[in-house]
Amino acid sequence: MVHPLVVRITHWINAFAVLVLVLSGWRIYNAAPLFPFRIPSELTLGGWLAGALQWHFAAMWILGLNGLAYVIYGLVSGHFRRKLLPISPRAVLHDVLEAFRGRLSHDDLSVYNTAQRAAYLALIVALVLLVLSGLAIWKPVQLQELTALMGGYEGARIVHFVCMSIVVLVVIVHVVMVALVPRTLPAMITGKVR
């Protein structure tokens, strides 16, 4: 078994939630851009601000609850420790360079190389920070301590945007890698290597 059932289920639910949240989030961003650019409307979800907000505030529950289940499972079952550790900056750098030379081995899909470990850890941390900064933006009065921790309301918007960018970047690399090593895709569906 390459991927346990819990990981496969939460992976696909997470993929759906992140897709909806990113596309609707871009529409929300366009209503008051933080930076001097807009996202092309064709890439966004919701059609107008209210629609985008409806998608965003519906999908946030899916992301949050699914993510909570995944993190609890990862910690309690030892999945995180087994799959994501050990990790060192030197090993990450080594594997990233190897990946660019096309020399990274994927013989055993159940073992993540350190470049993968770093990417998945970054994704988990970025998603946790996205949820926290999202809560800080959504509830800057009720959760004002959290908002203060994020550098205030405007600070939380920046954290939210930066973490979104990290997630999008990791997902793009992730999807490219799946395209380069296609047998990883059925493994995330059936759990086995064909």
Added chain:
Amino acid sequence: MSQKIHRLERRLFLKQTLSLGAIALLSGCDVTNDDQVQRVLLGMSEWNDRAQAWLFDPNKLAPEYPENLVATPFPFNAYYEEEEVKVIDETDYQLSLGGLVKERKPWRLPELYALPQASQVTRLICVEGWSAIGKWSGVRLSEFLQRVGADLTAKYVGFRCADDYYGSIDMPTALHPQTFLALRFADRVLPPKYGFPMRLRAPTKLGFKNPKFIQEIFVSNTHPGGYWEDQGYNWFSGS
């Protein structure tokens, strides 16, 4: 945002929700899908109303800021352009009361100015994402509602405005100590563009839940909705 853009955006909304929504949901393209997706999303929005009401702490105050952080000029925002702002004649103005209220005699502006006044320097957060700090002074809505004998166990407080805007808030928010009937901005009589003679200022709500040019306040147990809320924006929209 101008009304025209909103109309255009609304038209695109149906189209895009159908196409992108269908892709996102990995489901077959069915015309009824759009209605189904909309029903689910509105259901989630109502769920979010309940979640936010549960999360609302009546004793939690919005952070206050030093006065030197007040934004100048404070941004204008409405469903129309700034040139179209209505200028209300203060001699004609009267505030009427309706619904579950005992004393329904209309109020004149000098009577409102004569009530005990309070001030706040708080951040107004727009549903669009931008925010600005402002100083508002006026009458606590809770004190006003008590004074006119409103049924404080009712669910909603509604507002009708001179610019045809309308809105409503939940009673716990109406009774929050920072929810004001604001009569002044930055120590001066509220200028027309910020809602002269009187607007709502509730820092526990998003900006569009703070109606300007208030002409009528009513207390009700029937959901009064609101200008933006009836078009799909979340009703509770608490901060």
